[in-house]
Amino acid sequence: MNPLLKLVGMPEPASAHAKGIDDLIVYVHLLMAVLFLGWMLYFFYVMFRFRKGANPKADYIGARSHFSSYAEIGVALVEAVLLIGLAIPLWAKAVDNPPKPEDKPIEMQIMAQQFAWSAHFAGLDGKWGRQDIKFANSANPFGLDTADAAGKDDVSVVSEPFLLPVNRPVVALLSSMDVIHCFKVPSMRVTQDAVPGLSIPVTFTPTKIGDYTITCAQLCGSLHSTMRGAFKVVSEPDYTAWFEKKSKAGGGGGSFE
Amino acid sequence: MSDHSSIDSSGHEAPGNDSHAQDIAGHINTYMWIFGSLLVGTVLTVLMYYVDFSSMAMTVAVALFIASIKAFLVAAYFMHLMSEKKLVYSVLLLAAFFFTGLMGLTLWGSFDLPTNSIHKTSYVP
Amino acid sequence: MEIPYTYKARPDTGLYNAKVGIWLFLASEIMLFGALFSAYILLRVSAPVGFWPETALAWPRGLLNIPIGTFNTAVLITSSVTVVMAWASLQMNKFNHFRIYMVITVLCAFAFLGIKSFEYNDKFSHYVVQTKSGKPVTGHIEVNGKHPRFWNFSDQWTLARLTAENVKEISVAVDPERDEHGHVKSHSNHAHENRTIATDDIQFLGSYTPATHPFFAVYFLITALHGLHVLGGALVLAYFAFPGAKMWKDNPQQFINRIEVGGLFWHFVDLVWIFLFPVVYLL
Amino acid sequence: MQTATQPHSHSHDHAGHDHAHHEPGFFSKYIFSTDHKIIGIQYGVSALIFLLFGFLLMLAMRYQLAYPGQPVPVVGSLLQKFLGDDLAKGGVMQADLYNSFGAMHGTIMVFLAIVPILFGAFGNYVTPLQIGAPDMAFPRLNMASFHAYFLGGVIMFASFFTPGGSARSGWTSYSPLASVTDLVNRFDGQTYWLIGMVFLITSSLLGSVNFIATIIQLRCRGMSWMRMPFFVWTQFITGFLLLLAFPPLEAAGIMQLMDNLFGSSFFLPAGLVVNGTALGVSGGGSPLLWQHLFWFLGHPEVYVLILPAIGIVAEVIANNTRKPLWGYKSMVYATMSVGFLSFIVWAHHMYLTGMGTKIATFFQTTTMMISIPSVIILTALFISLWGGSIRFNSASLFALSFLPMFGIGGLTGLPLGFNASDVYLHDSYYVIGHFHYVVAPGTMFAVFAGIYYWFPKISGRLMNETLGKIHWAGSLFFMNCVFAPMFIQGFKGMSRRMYDGGTTYFLGVDPTALSLNKMITMSAIALGLFQLPFIINFFYSIFAGKKVHSDNPWNATTMEWSTPTPPPHGNFTSEPVAYRGPYEYSVPGSKTDFTPQTQKP
Numbered sequence A: 001m002n003p004l005l006k007l008v009g010m011p012e013p014a015s016a017h018a019k020g021i022d023d024l025i026v027y028v029h030l031l032m033a034v035l036f037l038g039w040m041l042y043f044f045y046v047m048f049r050f051r052k053g054a055n056p057k058a059d060y061i062g063a064r065s066h067f068s069s070y071a072e073i074g075v076a077l078v079e080a081v082l083l084i085g086l087a088i089p090l091w092a093k094a095v096d097n098p099p100k101p102e103d104k105p106i107e108m109q110i111m112a113q114q115f116a117w118s119a120h121f122a123g124l125d126g127k128w129g130r131q132d133i134k135f136a137n138s139a140n141p142f143g144l145d146t147a148d149a150a151g152k153d154d155v156s157v158v159s160e161p162f163l164l165p166v167n168r169p170v171v172a173l174l175s176s177m178d179v180i181h182c183f184k185v186p187s188m189r190v191t192q193d194a195v196p197g198l199s200i201p202v203t204f205t206p207t208k209i210g211d212y213t214i215t216c217a218q219l220c221g222s223l224h225s226t227m228r229g230a231f232k233v234v235s236e237p238d239y240t241a242w243f244e245k246k247s248k249a250g251g252g253g254g255s256f257e
Numbered sequence B: 001m002s003d004h005s006s007i008d009s010s011g012h013e014a015p016g017n018d019s020h021a022q023d024i025a026g027h028i029n030t031y032m033w034i035f036g037s038l039l040v041g042t043v044l045t046v047l048m049y050y051v052d053f054s055s056m057a058m059t060v061a062v063a064l065f066i067a068s069i070k071a072f073l074v075a076a077y078f079m080h081l082m083s084e085k086k087l088v089y090s091v092l093l094l095a096a097f098f099f100t101g102l103m104g105l106t107l108w109g110s111f112d113l114p115t116n117s118i119h120k121t122s123y124v125p
Numbered sequence C: 001m002e003i004p005y006t007y008k009a010r011p012d013t014g015l016y017n018a019k020v021g022i023w024l025f026l027a028s029e030i031m032l033f034g035a036l037f038s039a040y041i042l043l044r045v046s047a048p049v050g051f052w053p054e055t056a057l058a059w060p061r062g063l064l065n066i067p068i069g070t071f072n073t074a075v076l077i078t079s080s081v082t083v084v085m086a087w088a089s090l091q092m093n094k095f096n097h098f099r100i101y102m103v104i105t106v107l108c109a110f111a112f113l114g115i116k117s118f119e120y121n122d123k124f125s126h127y128v129v130q131t132k133s134g135k136p137v138t139g140h141i142e143v144n145g146k147h148p149r150f151w152n153f154s155d156q157w158t159l160a161r162l163t164a165e166n167v168k169e170i171s172v173a174v175d176p177e178r179d180e181h182g183h184v185k186s187h188s189n190h191a192h193e194n195r196t197i198a199t200d201d202i203q204f205l206g207s208y209t210p211a212t213h214p215f216f217a218v219y220f221l222i223t224a225l226h227g228l229h230v231l232g233g234a235l236v237l238a239y240f241a242f243p244g245a246k247m248w249k250d251n252p253q254q255f256i257n258r259i260e261v262g263g264l265f266w267h268f269v270d271l272v273w274i275f276l277f278p279v280v281y282l283l
Numbered sequence D: 001m002q003t004a005t006q007p008h009s010h011s012h013d014h015a016g017h018d019h020a021h022h023e024p025g026f027f028s029k030y031i032f033s034t035d036h037k038i039i040g041i042q043y044g045v046s047a048l049i050f051l052l053f054g055f056l057l058m059l060a061m062r063y064q065l066a067y068p069g070q071p072v073p074v075v076g077s078l079l080q081k082f083l084g085d086d087l088a089k090g091g092v093m094q095a096d097l098y099n100s101f102g103a104m105h106g107t108i109m110v111f112l113a114i115v116p117i118l119f120g121a122f123g124n125y126v127t128p129l130q131i132g133a134p135d136m137a138f139p140r141l142n143m144a145s146f147h148a149y150f151l152g153g154v155i156m157f158a159s160f161f162t163p164g165g166s167a168r169s170g171w172t173s174y175s176p177l178a179s180v181t182d183l184v185n186r187f188d189g190q191t192y193w194l195i196g197m198v199f200l201i202t203s204s205l206l207g208s209v210n211f212i213a214t215i216i217q218l219r220c221r222g223m224s225w226m227r228m229p230f231f232v233w234t235q236f237i238t239g240f241l242l243l244l245a246f247p248p249l250e251a252a253g254i255m256q257l258m259d260n261l262f263g264s265s266f267f268l269p270a271g272l273v274v275n276g277t278a279l280g281v282s283g284g285g286s287p288l289l290w291q292h293l294f295w296f297l298g299h300p301e302v303y304v305l306i307l308p309a310i311g312i313v314a315e316v317i318a319n320n321t322r323k324p325l326w327g328y329k330s331m332v333y334a335t336m337s338v339g340f341l342s343f344i345v346w347a348h349h350m351y352l353t354g355m356g357t358k359i360a361t362f363f364q365t366t367t368m369m370i371s372i373p374s375v376i377i378l379t380a381l382f383i384s385l386w387g388g389s390i391r392f393n394s395a396s397l398f399a400l401s402f403l404p405m406f407g408i409g410g411l412t413g414l415p416l417g418f419n420a421s422d423v424y425l426h427d428s429y430y431v432i433g434h435f436h437y438v439v440a441p442g443t444m445f446a447v448f449a450g451i452y453y454w455f456p457k458i459s460g461r462l463m464n465e466t467l468g469k470i471h472w473a474g475s476l477f478f479m480n481c482v483f484a485p486m487f488i489q490g491f492k493g494m495s496r497r498m499y500d501g502g503t504t505y506f507l508g509v510d511p512t513a514l515s516l517n518k519m520i521t522m523s524a525i526a527l528g529l530f531q532l533p534f535i536i537n538f539f540y541s542i543f544a545g546k547k548v549h550s551d552n553p554w555n556a557t558t559m560e561w562s563t564p565t566p567p568p569h570g571n572f573t574s575e576p577v578a579y580r581g582p583y584e585y586s587v588p589g590s591k592t593d594f595t596p597q598t599q600k601p
């Protein structure tokens, strides 16, 4: 991790795309620092040199150089480079490049509600159970239809930590039951609003085994500040074991822990 | 010009003189033509409703086209935009531009979502 | 010092103050109605395909009364002509003509509002009834032998209220069936057939009010806001026609300006309607 | 009808004479006044009170952030008494109260304090004087604008005492949250908020029509566009921002009001399940539509907050460097570009609501584009210092400190403007830090500079310099202590609008972030204490400040200083004429180091 970011206390990155984001943050801040320090040096120098005591008579014309125009063009150029070189490609990769099937992505749904996060996997058969609004309630946020056979082995994890395998892409379809929430995992460098009426995928590849906290970063009501979720990133075998156990136990279709 | 003198007697400059009045009379002719065209436009708009255009987009286009012509007539002649000052144009252009931006970008933003996003009317998938 | 250019044009801009003011105001009105139109279009295009009420949130078509809407359009256009004629009459120094045209304008405005409230009334006493056993139908309903009326908000019926007040059945004067363009189907029954529906058989009951469908919400919002503009404009024009006309004696140029400014507002209200009519009634 | 044609008939004495004979009553003088100067003062006084109020709300919140779950000192029991147990049990701020104070802090600061000071107060008082106009173009509209503002303020204030408390969905008031907070009592704080906003918007619309018309029409003879003081330019552009950006929010506000009162679904999609039960609305609306309409105003609004502030700073700097602004024309064009571009960047507040690459690219490109003219403006101000003869009085100190503070705030906008870095920083305290640097040490410093600078014109007395400098030093130091640590908190991953100050998240992650909360709160209290010298100075100087001996105590060039002090009704005693540009300081060959615009060549 970049030492500058460590200095300001950013959490260790734990996902594959984090480096790109961190780099962009660092470069932008370097640009800002150069501008700021440059201007400040100039600023104090000027205030000292041209104070009334030292320079009782002002000069009508003032500065004659064209340095400022070059500086402005410079700023524009650097911004353009950052924009075209980093920001746009990073974004395109994040939102328009779903992982390929050969990378064996984990597909899941994440549902936000006041004030909890829940997760839903398709189960061992790889098929989602039928879902409909009319079945949805706080205990069944995904609106699973108990009558549907495909849903029998679905894994729904409501308001408790779920597991993800390390180094495999995760595609989480994010939605909300009530108001807008925001799925934010600082260590993974992911943030995405969960908007009711929309289902938006977020993609990330966890690279570090450990425990992670989901915070809700969008004001969503009284208990917004306590709306936490959690997941563990574990090794592939640990994940498979957990997943199979859950799926066989018939987590979906209405019986929830 | 019967009440012309009464205005004059109150000590003020009368707003109209004869050549001016002639101008206005010319205008009135135009107003009547516009009035007629607007009514025709309205009838056309309604008839369009009963014509079966193959696509929705076509219907919208035709409807808005007729409406724009009518709007142009009102603005240009009744509101005298034809002979209005540059300043007024710039204000209106700004408003028109920002209105287009508001509508266009909002629509664009509402439908250009990350790949695989879904507008839900029921729960997914 | 006094404020200059209150009625004389400033040489370099060629405009007097109030004219600058009204055009600025109209620019902001463009943004106001523009935002509402944008909302309308967005809701419209994101509505699911299908026919309302068969498909719950599909955009309803053909619900509004087109002949009445057309007539109202003509009324408003007429008022737009008369207001410009009023202004022209002043220019030609024909005060009496001015007053007649102004009166016609104001009458048109109130005619427009009257017709509009007639339409509103029709909508508020219109219901959609989704039965458990068949297709949803729309029409005027009769509960306990009475037609609910819009001016009485407590006279709105919902399924919950039917059950709570133990109403066993309602009767519906069913509207003719429509195709996907909103046109009445040729084979459909034009004479409003009366049907009795048991409360037990009702799955959903909703009046044509903002809560029932976004279409009604947008429709009522935009037309009501437009109606308020009509009302405001009419009151101001009426003021100019009578008490405000005193100014004609003291400062005719300023009076003409006022009429011009009032007229500009009035034309704008007309302009909004020119777009509203096809968008709301015909799309 | 021989009014403006004989300007010399009103002499100074004549105006005073007039005044003495028909002294208007209290009501027509102070409540129903149509004089732009009185209206400006009305705006100023009300807005300063709201500023203080907004700050007090924030102090209570800051206390909660630093010491979660402890009763608010001093006012705790009052809060419990007035707001009830639900909101302030035992004097402890409850989550709902935190959210409601937060929303109202934002709303009050933006719409009731800063904009009214910049646009309503300074704009009203100074603009007509600087362009040589006798008053605003539509004095009665001006009065109506103030009344609408005042009513809006009263409604906002009253909302605190509705059952359930005031609006608590943030100043952004996102749907569906705003529509589902109180499902039983539809006439809740949110409804008050919306009605209040409709009044405030109306006020701004009336105001902006008036300002623009005034600047277009009432410039005195010789006051060509490029001779207008820069402050007037910023007011002019600000007027356009308000005029064209506010109506969509008005429309949106009415739609949300309908959602709240009539159960419509403009912003509510189908299938909402709130508290485990299906919400009985038709659905079919779009939550993002609200955000588009809100930010369509929201972004131009932030330039409404900064442009007039830059205008004030430019006036004060030109005066205190005793030389013309460097690159006046480029500043004017840059301001126009900022104003124009500010209408097409709004969705940078919405990067994380789900955006495809194309639209995201569009908005981040425009966002980067808008930073360029900002850099040009700031650079021009910096370079204006070169070759000056800089004086350091209170006004000038505040104006000078504005520059780096706005610099920090503006620069920290850049990482937010790139959507990829915004992924990490969005809705964190980094954002809070970013915009407070622009609005608090930025805009507020400009406000203070303006007050110290124009005070003598308004009251005929100077403010005390010593108190002013104490005020400046304390404010500058503690402003930075309050807002700089927020960047660190943001980097550490702390989200905004956290009632527990981030405790739930940070206890497991990085507890040091929490200790910063305490430091920030202490600094905020100190910042508040350092406003006391200002408040004392303000009231003391009104009654007992040093009297000015000339109408132009700062030896300034712009026209407001060529009027009597304070300016009489109608402002100028003879028809003013502008003979030159606004900042003719230290003209080579001139006897004095300033050449007023009105001085005959």
Ligand code: HEA
Pocket (backbone or CB within 6 Å): A035, A036, A037, A039, A040, A043, D172, D302, D303, D305, D306, D348, D349, D367, D368, D370, D371, D374, D375, D378, D379, D403, D404, D406, D407, D408, D409, D410, D411, D413, D414, D416, D417, D418, D422, D425, D426, D427, D431, D434, D435, D438, D439
């Ligand atoms: C006056 C107010 C103001 C101003 C001027 C700005 C200016 C800018 N803002 Fe800011 N912004 C806000 C007020 C303001 N903002 C508010 C209130 C919010 C939060 C709203 C909410 O969510 O509640 C916000 C949020 C916000 C976001 C959303 C963040 C998020 O929610 O994730 C973004 C993203 O792009 C952004 C970007 C910018 C940019 C690029 C500028 C640019 O215009 C900045 C341009 C300026 C510069 C680039 C500085 C130039 C100076 C120099 C180069 C010289 C340097 C000199 C020295 C340092 C001495 N702002």
Ligand code: HEA
Pocket (backbone or CB within 6 Å): D048, D049, D051, D052, D055, D058, D062, D102, D103, D105, D106, D107, D109, D110, D114, D169, D170, D171, D172, D305, D432, D436, D439, D440, D441, D444, D482, D496, D497, D498, D499, D524, D527, D528, D531, D534, D535, D538
């Ligand atoms: C113009 C806008 C403005 C201004 C000036 C301020 C000023 C301040 N703000 Fe605020 N703030 C916002 C706009 C503003 N804020 C907004 C929009 C939000 C987001 C809200 C939301 O989440 O929805 C926010 C949120 C916000 C938060 C985050 C809350 C959260 O997310 O949980 C915090 C936290 O510390 C904060 C602190 C402060 C502080 C300490 C000041 C200080 O700088 C205040 C300094 C003021 C004074 C010291 C008062 C001085 C008084 C006088 C000079 C009066 C003199 C009187 C007379 C002469 C009669 N603000």
Ligand code: CUA
Pocket (backbone or CB within 6 Å): A112, A113, A114, A115, A180, A181, A182, A216, A217, A218, A219, A220, A221, A224, A225, A227
């Ligand atoms: Cu969920 Cu905040």
Ligand SMILES: [Cu+2]
Pocket (backbone or CB within 6 Å): D298, D299, D302, D345, D346, D348, D349
């Ligand atoms: Cu912005």
